[in-house]
Structures are given as structure tokens and as C-alpha cells.
Amino acid sequence: LDDLWDLSCIGMPAVAVIGAPAAALAGAFGLWWAAVPLGLAAAGALVFTGWPRRRVRASAVPAGGSSLRVVASNLWFKNPSMADAARELVALRPDVLVVSELGQAAHDVLVAAFPHHDVLSIGGARGHGVYSRHRLERLEQPAVIGPVLHLRVHAPRPFPIFAAHLPRATLTDHPNDGTELVHVCRAEVFELAAWLDRDPTAMLAGDLNLTDRQPGY
Numbered sequence: 001l002d003d004l005w006d007l008s009c010i011g012m013p014a015v016a017v018i019g020a021p022a023a024a025l026a027g028a029f030g031l032w033w034a035a036v037p038l039g040l041a042a043a044g045a046l047v048f049t050g051w052p053r054r055r056v057r058a059s060a061v062p063a064g065g066s067s068l069r070v071v072a073s074n075l076w077f078k079n080p081s082m083a084d085a086a087r088e089l090v091a092l093r094p095d096v097l098v099v100s101e102l103g104q105a106a107h108d109v110l111v112a113a114f115p116h117h118d119v120l121s122i123g124g125a126r127g128h129g130v131y132s133r134h135r136l137e138r139l140e141q142p143a144v145i146g147p148v149l150h151l152r153v154h155a156p157r158p159f160p161i162f163a164a165h166l167p168r169a170t171l172t173d174h175p176n177d178g179t180e181l182v183h184v185c186r187a188e189v190f191e192l193a194a195w196l197d198r199d200p201t202a203m204l205a206g207d208l209n210l211t212d213r214q215p216g217y
Contacts, residue, residue, distance in 0.1 A: 002182075002183070002186065002215075003171075003182040003183060005215065006169065006182055006186065006214055006215065006216070007169075007171075007182065009211065009214045009215070010169075010211055010214065012045050012048050012049050013045065013049045015041055015042065015044075015045035016042045016043075016045035016046045016049060018042075019038045019039070019041045019042030019045060020039070020042040022034075022038045022042075023035045023036075023038035023039035023042055026038060027039075068095045068096070068155055069092070069093065069094045069095050069096075070094060070095065070096045070097075070098070070161075070203065070205055071089060071092050071094035071096070071097050071098070072097075072098040072099075072100075072163075072205040072206050072207065073085075073089055073097070073098070073099055073100070074099075074100040074101050074165070074207040075099060075100070075101050075102065075103065075106055076101050077101040077102075077103060077123065077124050077125050077127060079101075079103065082103040082104075082105040082106045083105040083106060083108070083109050085106060086099075086105070086106035086107075086109035086110050087109055089110075090109065090110070090113045095132065095133045095134065095155065096130065096131075096132045096133075096134070096153055096161065096205075097110065097114065097130065097131040097132070098129075098130050098161075098163040098205045098206045099127075099128070099129050099130075099131070100127070100128055100147070100165035100206055100207040101124075101125055101126075101127050101128075101165070102119065102121075102122055102123075102127035102128055102129045103122065103123060103127060104122050104123060107119065107122050107129065110129070110131045111131070113131070114131035114132055114133060115132075115133060116131070116132045116133070116134065116135050116136050117129060117130060117131045117132065117136070118130050118136050118138060118149055118151060120147050120149060121147070125178035126146075126147050126165075126178065127147075128147035128149065128163070128165050129149075130149050130151060130161070130163045132153060134153050134154050134155045135153075135154040136151045136152070136153060136154070137151060137152040137154065138150070138151055139151060139152055139160060142162070142191060142192060142195050143191070144164075144166070144188050144191055144192060145167055145180060145184065145188060146164060146165050146166040146167045146188060147164070147165045148162060148163065148164045148165070148166075148192070148206075149161075149162070149163040149164075150162055150163075150195070151163065159201050159202070159203060160199055160201065160202040160203070161202065161203045161204075161205060162192065162195065162196065162202060162203070162204045162205070162206075163205055163206050164192060164204065164205070164206040164207070164208060165206050165207045165208075165209075166185065166188050166189065166192070166206075166207070166208045166209050166210070167179055167180035167184070167185055167188065167209065168180075168185070168209040169181070169182040169185040169186075169209070170182070185209070185216070186215075186216055189208070189210070189216035190216075192204070
């Protein structure tokens with residue numbers, strides 16, 4: 001049941017995409033017994049999809065305070081323009097950059113732009129690294145399947161960061177690289193959340209392969 005709920009949360013936008021035109025078509029033919037429930041289902045799916053995306057206005061940085069820019073990006077390991085994508089990330093002027101599906105061409109650009117970095121691997125779906133304008137210190141690593149770097153960023157106000165690329169949920173018995181069974185992905189999220197609970201100053205950044213409608217989110 002938990003697997004079905006996760007999958008229904010992911011697929012809810014499809015209900016709106018299919019239900020709205022189906023309701024309009026049924027109404028056009030006078031089939032109100034079908035148009036009304038289809039319309040209600042589409043409207044409910046739209047609310048379910050859109051409601052979690054309401055933005056909360058962030059408080060302004062207090063006078064005399066400091067700010068730090070963290071950027072996370074999945075570059076896609078088959079990206080034919082990996083170096084150009086990396087240059088675009090550098091142009092955002094992040095203080096800390098988390099890169100998933102990291103390729104060699106992007107790594108070469110990023111190490112030239114940032115004085116500090118820590119990389120788990122380069123190439124493929126599990127390529128993963130962190131680049132920073134501040135010194136990085138590797139901390140105890142969580143025992144999770146997806147690439148996760150637990151680091152301390154020695155900014156003027158140091159903080160720990162979990163740079164994560166969690167696997168994508170699938171129903172197949174033999175998941176390929178970068179995917180895992182739904183219940184395994186759920187366990188990964190709970191494990192990472194437990195680590196975050198231990199240190200309320202920690203930051204989580206990266207590609208979690210979650211929608212903001214899933215319970216794991």
C-alpha cells in the first residue's frame with residue numbers, strides 16, 4: 001500500500017492532464033454522467049499537485065548578517081554539452097555547488113573555478129561531487145545506496161551539508177544503475193532524515209528524485 005501511495009503521488013498530474021480534456025469531450029457529447037466525475041477528478045488532481053508548491057516568502061537577511069549561495073544541479077551523464085553546462089553553473093557564482101551525474105568535462109571546468117572540492121566519482125549516473133569557495137572537511141558518511149557526501153563547509157559560519165543523489169524509484173525486480181525498488185528508496189529517505197535529525201544545523205542539497213507530493217518529501 002505504501003508503494004502504491006508513493007506511485008499515485010508521483011502520477012497525480014497525469015490524472016489532471018487526462019481527466020480535464022476527457023471531461024470536456026464527454027460534456028461536448030452531453031455525457032454528463034461521465035463529464036462530472038472526470039472533471040471533479042481532474043480538479044482534485046490539480047489541487048493535490050499544486051497545493052504543496054505554494055511558496056513561503058523567505059525572511060530577509062538581517063542587516064550586518066551574511067549570506068551564502070548553494071546551488072545543486074544534475075548534469076545528466078549523457079549530456080553532450082557537459083563543459084558548457086558547468087560554465088553556466090559557475091556563472092551563477094555559487095559558494096557551494098553540488099553536482100550529480102558528474103562527467104569529466106564538467107569536473108575539469110569546475111576544479112579550475114573553485115579552490116576546494118570533494119568528489120565521490122566521475123562519470124556515469126553515480127558521478128557526484130561538491131565544489132566550494134570554502135574549505136571542505138569530509139565527515140562520517142551515511143550508509144545509503146545513492147551517492148551522498150557528508151561534509152563540513154568551513155564558511156565564516158561553518159555548517160555540515162549532505163550532498164545527495166538518491167535513487168529513482170522503480171517497480172522492476174532488477175533495477176539498473178541509478179534506480180531502486182520503491183521500498184528501498186523510501187528506506188533511503190528515512191535513513192537520511194534520521195541523520196539530519198541528529199544535527200539541526202545541517203543542510204540537505206542535491207537530486208533527491210522526489211516530488212513535493214510524496215510522503216518522503
